[in-house]
Amino acid sequence: MxxxxxxxxxxxxxxxxxxxxxxxxxxxxxxxxxxxxxxxxxxxxxxxxxxxxxxxxxxxxxxxxxxxxxxxxxxxxxxxxxxxxxxxxxxxxxGGYPMGAMIPGSAIGTFWVSTADNNTTTPGASGASWQSLFAGSVSGTLGVVSTNNDQNGTGLHLNGSTSRASFIYASGSGDLAWYSDIASEASARATADTSLSSAISAETTRAKAAEATAVSGTLGVIEANKDEVVTGLHINGATGRPSVVHTSGSADIAWESDVTSEASTRASADTALSNAITSEASARATADASLSSAISAETTRAKAAEATAVSGTLGVIAANKDEQGTGLHLDGATGNASFTSSSGSFDLASYATATTMPTLYTSSTTLTVGSGKSIAVIQAVGGGGSGCSVKGTSIANSTYGAGGAAGGYVNFHIAVSSGDTIGITVGAGASSPVNTINGQTNGGDTIVTLNGTEVARASGGTGGVWNSVASCAGGTGGGASTQNGATPITYSNGTDGGDGQTGAESISSVTGYGGAGVWGGGGRAGNGGGNSGTGFGAGGGGAYDTSYSDTFYGGGAGHDGCAIVEIK
Structure with a gap:
């Protein structure tokens, strides 16, 4: 085949x-x-x-x-x-596997060979009549530790060019030494060690003889003091003086005649110096007297100037990272006092700026930021929703109306500059509904813009609505939002209006009140007509008719929103 x-x-x-x-x-x-x-x-x-x-x-x-x-x-x-x-x-x-049968093991790459006929034993079990197909082989992975960057062995053969065993591993190969190679190297090393020992002994004897008359270059050296070892002493041919050589360089040292000649020269120089010192002392005394008079005059002047000066360091606490004040002047660009410290400068508020009062706006307007102003603090309230109107002859009709919700509220601040325009659109309160069924009227949104871009909105509250006998829900309070650089200080959704009738058989859960604005004033539900909201953004109360007179009674109107603006 x-x-x-x-x-x-x-x-x-x-x-x-x-x-x-x-x-x-x-x-x-x-x-x-x-x-x-x-x-x-x-x-x-x-x-x-x-x-x-x-x-x-x-x-x-x-x-x-x-x-x-x-x-x-x-x-x-x-x-x-x-x-x-x-x-x-x-x-x-x-009746069992025959001798020589080969089967794979449960682990990939393992194989078992039956060593007996009629073999029913389990491979790998103690005393089983099976042996590994690779029994007697040398593992190329046993003991490999991957975290040590070990590599698997993949082959072992005789290298024909070197006549040595060659070991192959994952990234290369290399020859191994025979025992005879190691024994030969050990013998050669022993001979070399004997020769080296003899040479060292001879050199030791020679060095001791030479050092017996030598001057130590290390005696007294203290490394902690950065002392250096002296390594030589010779005559400098260029200067004719002894030259000492040390670890980091060399320098000449003096003969005895140099020292005595220098002593004579130094004595003459000392006499001349003494005379010069006496002359200088006299001149210095005269100069000191003049300087003392000048210092006294300057002290008098400085004390007079400092009597009205402001300290730039008084009260500075370094642990609090306080900085020294270095200047105070009028900023011509802003018209404000400008304070300068170690790390920069900034304007201080004038009395007029600091005492600016917030202004209430109940109708839409546009404001222009004046000179020296840098921040606007604004509160906005959305308009209130209306209460339900009613008309019916029984509890099965629209006779108990729900209340309108209050508008949302937001208080925020935003950076401004001279000449910027702030637009205020005040949300109107919802009017009393003219219909009873699905006659809901909602409060308007109060919107704030900066240079035409919306930065904040307080949404109006929705009105109460009569949809059916079982569905007469109070209005939902308006929300609030800021964007485009406005930073909220506080905000809240408007208060929901109270529910009206929720079924033809019961009025026990009816409240019908108007949601209270951020400053109260929610309209009360009223028999014969709901009451209008009285606080900014408050909801109107729902109307109800306990007589079932089939008369139209209007729900209370929601109150207008507002805006309060402070620019400083």
């Missing part, structure tokens, strides 16, 4: 495309004796070998397809190179 021969591999199982009615799953044993069905144990049963005329049953094509499908499946697994892992039931069924 050759490698090129057709192996007849089963890439498709026999009966793979057969319909379920044309192929059977053959059971281990025949389920009903004499019914003509095949089984693994009996194959085709005896009745299939008896002619139909004699009462037999012909073999079934479904059983034949089932047999062939199962056999081709087993062959396909073997052709795919997988003989199957150890199976104790299979081992018992065949």
């Amino acid at each position: 050759k490698n090129s021969d057709d192996l007849g591999r089963f890439d498709t199982l026999i009966g793979a495309s057969a319909s379920s009615s044309d192929i059977a799953t053959v059971p281990q044993t025949q389920a009903t004796a004499g019914d003509g069905t095949a089984s693994i144990a009996a194959g085709f049963p005896p009745e299939t070998f008896i002619s139909r005329d004699a009462g037999g049953s012909p073999p079934r094509g479904q059983d034949m397809n089932g047999f062939l499908n199962r056999i081709s499946k087993a062959i396909q697994v073997l052709q795919a190179g997988f003989p199957g892992q150890f199976d104790s039931n299979f081992a018992s069924g065949i």
